[in-house]
Amino acid sequence: MNTQMIFFIILALIAIVCAVLIMALERISHRVVSMAFSFFAVAGLYFLLGAEFIGIIQVMVYVGAITILFVFGMMMTEHRNVGFGPDPRKGQQILGFLGAATLLGVLLYGIFSMDLPTEQPYVGTVEAIGLELYGHYFIAFLGSGFLLTSALIGAVVIARKEVE
């Protein structure tokens, strides 16, 4: 049991427990905070894998931006009521749980029956990411720029108040 394994177990436990708490907690604000902690643990896993740039981006975009966005969305809608009353689709809940559990079982069976060779870890530097991003994936990079612009304009247009 080396140091990396211990860190992996701690971070994985935080990620899974916080992900379960998103489903289990009562208040919406607590759920959003739990989501932020789950993302933070995943960022720690990226650092563990030697992908520092992706880890920093994860902290900036997910923990910083998306969580704040969710807090805004929560504040602008109804966040005071805790439940919506009795659920009329009890059977669907059980079906959903069974479906997710079956998928998890199939995935875990596939993962552990797979024979992957263990190699020396590859450490990707930021320079390599930049060269690849502006080399092979330049068109996709431009496309993601267009996507972000259109998403920004679309969000503003959809969320503003209609003026008579």
Add this chain to the structure above:
Amino acid sequence: MVPISLFLSLAAILFCIGLYGVLTRRHLVIVLASIELMLNSVNINLVAFSAIGPFANISGQVFTLFVITVAAAEAAVGLAILIALYRNRNSIDVIKHDLLRW
């Protein structure tokens, strides 16, 4: 070094928790949060294969950047739709929004 199957199983567990949330939760904000959780688990897979996979190279991290971009755009547009929906129908219960239901 942590074996890659542990990373893959962690990602599978997170994905299935997110899938369960999307299928069963009634609060629309929580449904969107579950979608973010699923996208995040895909990112774990990509970065794990990029670092300790059989053909480890940098492409996985570049793809992760694109996935994060799409996730940010999706969260922005999704929450904007959520706010417009709440303004018009005064509820964010998933069950109440069934206008397009067959």
